[in-house]
Amino acid sequence: MNRILAxxxxxxxxxxRHRILYLLLVFAAVMILFSRSLSLMTVGEDVKIIKDVGLSAINVFGLMVTLFVGVGILFKDMEKRTxxxxxxxxxxxxxxxxGKYLGLSAAITLNTLLMTLLLYGMLFLRDAADPVLLVAVFMLWVELLFLTAAAVFFSSFSTPIFSALFTAATYVVGHLAWSLTLLEARLPAGGFASAVHYLYLLVPDLEYGDLRSQAVHGVAIQAQQVVFATAYELGYAGLxxxxxxxxxxxxxxx
Amino acid sequence: MPRPAAVETGAPLEFEGVRKTFQTHFWQRPVTSLDGLDLEIREGEILGLLGPNGAGKTTTIKLALGLIFPDQGSVRLMGCPAERPSARAQVGYLPENPYFPDDLSGRELIHFAGRLHGLSAADRRHRAELLLEQVGLSAAADRPLRKYSKGMVQRAGMARALVGSPRFIILDEPMSGLDPVGRRQFRDMILKLREQGTTVLFASHVLSDAEMLCDRVAILRAGRLLAMRDLGGLEEERAILGWEVAVMGGGSLGAARLVAERGEERLWRFSAEARPDGILSAIEGAGAKLQALRPQRETLEELFLRTLSDAEEDS
Incomplete structure (x- = not known):
């Protein structure tokens, strides 16, 4: 355990010490701050806009940190033979x-914490620091932990460019996986429908744990869904x- | 099949019939890097691994460290299969042109390696001080590695390799990038390691270094072991290129060529065909007084080239 922690x-x-991390953090900060300007263009929905843009920034920039910094560090280790x-x-x-996974996850955690603090700072100024938003941020963090595991998985046998592409594809496929259930429902029962069903079981459904809309629009979030989605995504990460x-x-x- | 003998003897490194091929692309034929290599390193010796580029030296080292895996044969490190991490607990490694995370300082590098070896914080501090002092980096210990010269990185790499007080150390071109003073320091360090009982595997292109340091040398070519020689024994195997005779006074020594003269002292050179008894007679006949008579043997470099050339002719 000591070696893993080292x-x-x-x-x-x-x-x-990675410069790209700071660049991404600045972009994320600018985006969260910019949400204040966007909210001025809407009437009565300004807090929702700040929440929505803020959560999206945490999601997108977290993903970019995973792709560029995570895959980049694994690549550098291989390329430079460290x-x-x-x-x-x-x-x-x-x-x-x-060890690499834990280190990258710790970095993702710090990154998410910083962006969340910034978002809550904005919301605090509007007197709208809703704690429910934290549940959505938590699920975004869990998703990033899963994607980091995917980056480590692809890097274990593939080149860095492909690792980054496969990780990005996992994100996209994961968020579109729910459409496979729609496809299955429209198909006549039989071999192809079964194949689609099994494909859905194989592919992680990241949309299930995405609670951004519910948090932004004040829809009640079931604790059961949070627990199940966390176990589901972390289970995939472990696998x-x-x-x-x-x-x-x-x-x-x- | 398990080989208990190696466990009993605890030979630092043992290769048996090791074959290794690499395939860069699936449509290309695999390239053979090692072809049935048998090699054993004895406890406490310095073994030089010599060979031209592509001979298989680095492949041998990577197999020894479990970084790559043999297609055939077995590699045992400290009596255990090389891929087992515990086998590497008492092994140090300095790669050719090492690269370390360049934001770390020399001291942090040693601390990180110490943690991987399970050293306590106090031990790590102690080892870092000691080793950085030994490699001459005390003054630069807290400077980031990106500000180190190539030779300084090499020194930091040597210190890192010694963190776990290894019983066996593998050095791949350890002198590259070092200035003459650094080379001398490294040579002294390697010899001191042997005095302390550490086994050293030393891959190098610089044959003069190997000549000064090694107890034995293994000459590789195209993945095969061409020759394994004791350097003491090697002395006997090197061809005699001539005889050098130092005398005081006397006249000409016949067929010999006068090489140097200082006052009464003269240095003569006889051809390789001359016999020692004939040389002694010539000295006596010239009325000179013998100071020294020594054969001029080919250098390790000449022997190395001759071994390769003989192998090429044979093949």
Whole structure:
């Protein structure tokens, strides 16, 4: 465990020193601040606009940090062969991957916390600091933890460009997976409908845990949904990390 | 099949019939990097791994560290399969042209490696001070690695490799990027490690370094072990290129060529065909007084090139 934590803390400090992280944070901050200007164009909906844009910024920039910083750091480790130096010590390959994942997750957590603080600062000024929003932010954070696991999984056997593309594709497919249930309902019962059904079971449905609309529009959020969606996405993340460890176990590090 | 003998002897490194191929693209034929390599390193020795580019030196090192896996054969490190992390607990590694996270300082690099080796915070502090002092980086210990020169990164890499007090250390071109003073310091450090009982595997293109440091050398070519020689034994195997004779006074030594002269002291060179008894007779006949008689043997570099050339002719 000590080795995993050592790799995690080293990864976290590497992310914190990454310039792209700050660039993305500035963009996110600008976007959240800009939501105030957008809200001026609407009548009576200004708080909703701030909440909606703020949550979207947390989502989009969190995803970008995962794609650019997460995949980038794993790529750099492979490309510069730092991984070989780390693994030349008494470190198992799965410990390395889990350490990297924990470090990246800690960075994602910090990033999400900072953006959430900024959003709440804006809402506090409007006297609209709704604690329900935190549930939506929590679910966005869980989704980012899942996507980080996907980035680690793809990086364990693929090139960085493909890893970034596959991770982005996982995000898109995950948010469109619900449409497979619609497709299945429209298809005549049989082989193809079953195939669509099994495909839906295989693909993570990220839309299920996306509580942004409910939080922004004040629709009640069921605790059961939060618990289930968290277990579901983190379960997928665990599965991807296990598969990553399996794929990385016998990979030649040339 | 398990090989208990290796566990009993605890040989630092043992290759048995190791074959390794690499396939860059699925439509290309695999390239053979090692072809049935047998190699054993003895406890406490410095073994030089020599060979031209593409001979398989780095592949050998990566297999030893479990970074890549053999297609055939077995690799045992400290008596265990090389891919087992515990086998690497007592192994240090300095790669060729090492790269470390460049925002870390030299001290942080050592601390990070120490944590991976399970050292306590106090031990890490102690080891960092000691090792940075040994490699001459005390003054730059808190400077980020990106501000280090190539030679300084190499020194930091050496300190990192020694963090876990290894019983076996693998050095891939350790002298590259070092200035003459640094090379001397590294040579002294490597010799000191041997004195302390550490086994060293040393891959290098610089044969003079190998000649000064190694107990034995393994010469690789095209993934095969061409020769494995004790450097003491090697001395006997090197061809005699001539004889050098230092004398005091006397006249000409016949067929010998006068190389240097200082006062009464003269240095003569005889051809390789000359016999020592004939040389002694010539000295006596010239009325000179013998100071020294030594054979001029080919250097390790000449021997290395001759071994490669012989192998090429054989193949």
């Amino acid at each position: 790799i995690a803390s080293e990864t976290l400090s590497e992310v914190i 991984v070989q130096v780390t693994l030349s010590g008494p470190v198992a390959r799965w410990e390395y991957l889990f 991807l990390l296990a598969l990553a460890a399996l794929a990385f176990r016998r990979r030649d590090l040339v």
